[in-house]
Amino acid sequence: MTKQTFLHDKHVQLGARMVDFAGWDMPVQYTSIIEEHKNVRENVGLFDVSHMGELLVYGKDSLAFLNKLVPQDIAKLTDGKAVYCQLTNKKGGLVDDLIIYKLEDEKYFIIANASRVDEDLNWMTLNQTGFDVEIDNISHKYSLIAVQGPKACELLCSMGLKDLPKFFSIKKDSLLGIDVWVSRTGYTGEDGAEIMVKNQNAEFVWDKLLEYGKPFGVMPIGLGARDTLRLEAALHLYGNDLDENTTPIEAGLSWSVSKTKTEDYNGKDVIMNQLQNGVDKKLIGFRMLDKSIARHEYEVYADGEKIGVVTSGGVSPVRGENIGLAYIKSSDKLTTGAKIQIMIREKLHDAEIVKLPFVQKRNKV
Amino acid sequence: MEENMLCTKTHEYVVEKGGKYEIGITDYAIEQLGDIVFVELPEVDSEFGKNEVFATIESVKAASEIYMPISGKVVEINEEIVDSPELLNDESYENKWFIKIESKADQVEFADLLDYSDYKEEVE
Structure with missing residues (x-):
């Protein structure tokens, strides 16, 4: 039995096509993925992302x-600030x-991937020994x-x-009388916000x-366009571009790793070594030089x-060409400008390494 | 056209036209796929058996293989949908066939194909 968000009936009424995503019955599209995508780039879109995990850490x-x-160095967060x-x-x-958001001293809020909440809780609990801290899963x-x-x-x-x-900040407010x-x-x-609301007020x-x-030309947006939008912005998708065998440095996320943090953390020796001596594999972005489309798990050649191997691939409605992310040796x-090939249905298709994001x-900083 | 159309359970159709056969995918399949962004068709003169993959069609989400409803030799392909795959999503565009073939298929090959109305019942 798949899980439903409190907006499930709304999606069905709006004519969404529903699919299973990480155990949730979610809208993949309402009208057209490309139309929805363009509307977010040009106007504004609404996404139900209630399937995502929400955790409180306090103590x-x-x-x-x-x-x-x-x-990352969590000590740098001031009240109301967040860090990826x-x-x-x-x-x-x-x-x-x-x-991770700092709400106040000794109280932090975390947004996690729907597909990983159980693993996150398990891993956090395993690391909890010796710390005076509580972890609450408030996702439901x-x-x-x-x-x-x-x-x-x-x-x-x-x-x-x-x-x-x-x-990358959060605050409590009132939206038409509802606490959010x-x-x-x-x-x-794109610029925008994520609104967290108690389930009973979600439909309102x-x-x-x-x-x-x-x-303002608002449209509801499904997971299909959510994926093409995040790919154009080169935002990683866990399970595609990130996994338990990939480090932040390999994933091109060095910018998000603290170089000065003195505290030890899980995997610090490996990550610091990679920062100093380089990595064997790295994430790159590419564009196809013909009309073919690269997909997750297609092989990359030079x-x-x-x-x-390609980890994410698809169309870029804004660029009008096909793009992807891949891990290569x-x-x-x-580097940027180099020619590579993608194996698509037993044929090699030319592609070119490009700068990220696509x-x-x-975002208004 | 729909009354002579025969469909597979994998959403291809075949219809006889002047001794040749036109092959494509059903309107239901197109609607289910959503935005179609890529179509790959075989070369003219290539030959395929029944149920063999002859084309690939890709929506934003995924690639799908298209199977021959009957065996035959390709005599013409629809270049328009290769150049502009989005035409398939355009309701006013009527030229949605993929390939035309010559076929010597016998009764056995046609036996598992469904009338359009039976097909509609099956998928809905």
Whole structure:
């Protein structure tokens, strides 16, 4: 039996095609993935992301505990600030990628991937010994609605949210009389917010966002466009681009790893060694030079030799060409502009390594 | 056209036209696929057996293989949908066939194909 969000009936009424995603019955598209994608780049879109995991970590040792779990320096967070993190294992591989918010001293809020909540909780509990800290899974109590696009903040402003938090910050507010947490984050590369609301108020907030959103051209957006949007912005997808055998450095996430943090954390020796001495495999972005489409797990070649594998691939509605992310063997020759080939149905197709992201992010910092 | 159309359970159709056969995928399949962004068709003169893969079609989400409803030799392909795959999603566009074939298929090959109305019942 697949799980349903509190907005499930709304999706069905809106004519969404529903699919199983990480055990949840979720909308993959309402009208057309390409149309929905473009609407988020040009106007604003609503996403039901209530399937994502929400955890609370609190207690005297929460800071020390979180600092043991991630390569980022959680001590740098001030109240209401958030940081993109990775939950690392002892080999520096990724149990999950997360956003950690500091709500106040000794109280942190975490957004985790739907597919990884159980593993995250298990791993956190295994690491809990010796720390005076509580971990609460509050995923089942809250719904999460992402409002994304260049007109997202105007829309929220028109509903009375006049003072939105800054990029990667969170604050408590009231939306038409409903208590909400508003976070200036998202998974599209556009400006916007994610609204966390108690389940019983989810339908009301969803309906009001659609109603107030009309003059801004709002559309509900399915997981199909969520995937193409995040790919254009080169935002990693756990399970595709990230896994337990891939480190943040290999994944091109060095920017998010603290170089100065003194505390030890899981996998620190491996990660620090890679930062200093380089990596054997690395994540690159590529564009296809013909009309063919690269997909997850297709092989990558250069000069007749297999050099890697595609982890995410598909269309870029904004660029009007096909793009992808791949892990390849590190080599000085294989940098931006280099030609590679992708094996598609037993034929090699030309592609070119390009800079990431594929489409410039427009978050308001 | 729909009354002469025969369909497979994998959503291909075949229809006889002037001694040749036109092959494509059903309107139901197109709707289920969503945005079609890539179509790969075989070369003219290539030959396929019944149920062999002759084409690939890709939506934004995934690639799907298309199977021959009957055996035959390709005599013409629809270049328009190769150049502009999005035409398949355009309701006003009528030229949605994939290939035309010459076929010597016997009764046995036709035996498991469904009338369009039976097919509709099957998928809905």
